[in-house]
Amino acid sequence: MNPFENRIQALSGPASDALPVIPDDAADLPHVAIGLYVETGGTVSIQTVTGATRSIAVADFSVMPIGVRRVNATGTSASGIHALVLA
Template identity: 45%
Template structure:
């Protein structure tokens, strides 16, 4: 039973779905996530929803980045176990 099923989903609400991310320099993520979970430490190169590309250096494993990322680049990304949350 979901006591919160009548509440609207918003960017500040907990994620309802998740999917693993395979970094790719050309492909966008199939769904624009509300955040990314970083499983294992490393650098993360992202293409943001606003069009910018940014490198987050030394992201610790277990971090949730509250980022609307259109894509995760393979080039420059050394972190693994990335999961999109929406």
């Protein structure tokens, strides 16, 4: 049985998938993320859904509940980043 089969997706979660992210200064994510999961902490430079650029310091195994359209390569030192999406 799939408990997600007839569920209406909501921005409050849960995400339906976690996609690996390769930070890029020019390309948006294939799907706008409802959040990010970061395996190895550092700084994450993002472009939010509003178009603002932010640099956020995160610890290992962090969840960032923020709408993200792009993860920038410049300024990002964290790794193992995954976009939490409603696909």
